[in-house]
Amino acid sequence: MALLTHFFNWLSKLLKALWLFIAGVISVGAIYYLLTGVEQGIDVVIQSGEVLASAVLSVMAVCLWSFLVWYSSRTLSYIKQHRDDQIFLRPGAEEVPHSLLYEKYGIPYGFYRHMPRLLAYNCFVSIQVAIFHLPTFFGWTGTQMLAAIVSHNLLYFILTRRFSRRRPARQRKFYSLLLVIVIAAYAGFLLFLMVRAGIGIDVSSDPLRHKFWLGVIALTMFLLQVTAVFLFIRRRGIIDQRKDDPSLKRSRTLDMMGFNPSFNAAEAPYFNVLNGAAAIALVLYVLSIFVMPFSGVMGPLAFTLLALGVLTGFSNLLTLVSIRSSLNVMVILLALAFLFGQYRDPYAVRLRNTESKAHFDIRPDTHRYLHQWFERRMRLLKDDTTATFPVYIVLSNGGASRAGKWTSSVLTSLQDTSYHINPQDSFREHVLCIAGASGGSVGNAAFYSLLKASDL
16 A cells, blocks of 8 residues: 555656646657658658758757757756755745755655756667668657657666766766667677668669668767767766855856745856857747758758747747746736637638639539530540549548648649640549549649649
8 A cells, every 4th residue: 555655656657747847848759750750751852862961950950959958857857956945945944955845845856856867868869760660661650669769768777877977886887887788789880880871872863862871870879879868978977066065156147036045156057058049949940941952951840840949949938937926927928819819810711802703603513514525525535435444533631731742743744644645635634533532622623723834
């Protein structure tokens, strides 16, 4: 019974921590889902391995995204931890973090320290899982992806134990040997994939060049995730040493913002790096929105990661303000959005004034349409009553720009191929009707527009 009580107590604290870092959790979870659970994610990952500039910017975007997720979440943990100290520690009592009241209701310090790191760590893991999920690699199933994610996160704790100087030397030697084996095996496996994919192909123009470059990206992501854990622990060690140095003055900037008092001059440099990284990410994000050539070079993966980094940082900032002010700012923003959103239509339709009625006003019914359609095509049947006359009904599924591109390319390819065989009896003459949804409708419209343009 005591074990069960302890488990539910731990679970409640875990849920509190997840709710505190919900912006980062959603950010990382969204990438896992979008790049592996959505078909368009496959195209996005492959495209990042086909264009060198997009690949470089994607790696840079992962680093910025990871840093923004980590440090904005870590900053948020300082604020929340300081607030918990004020709420749960009894006035006049000795301020120890494991007092009975704090231990019962507060979030454990381990969650504050490790969850931001794990979120940043999984930024690098998610890209590797998405790469190996591709059908041109291993086409991992959901169970295999889950096993890979769990294995990578177990590696995080092994790295943490190895790089932590608080561990006995004997334990650190054991973890060193284990890490050498794991890192050498995995890095060697990735190098093997790169070499095998690059043999006999032109890595600058071959249709399968993405296998080589995505192998490079996967190896880079793995090395970055290992390096990130080392830097996390190294940073904490430096801060703990500098924090106790009486010659250092407190950072007025951080104190004026109301951070935890332990946020002194030792933490200030990292806070400045956060501001610099946020500024770079924001500039690149804005450029990708308003400068179309730059957006094309960046590619969809880098743009999505930058957007998630900016949104995660902004969401954590709102949470920080909410904790400091004891007021849920997000509820106010949602209320304002509902209040003022009704007065602005972001999807205004541009209409054209026409003197004659639109064609759909005089659209024939089904019986009349079929009669006219077959009447126009009687000439193709000639006098051979035994000849077959193929009739096509096209249904185009949705799927945004991907579906539009596929639909229009397939239909135009059928039309061009049949036109070269017999210009008088091409594919267009055998299409009874075309229907579609979302992006498929866009592809249908593009096909119809091209047919109309060819008649001019």
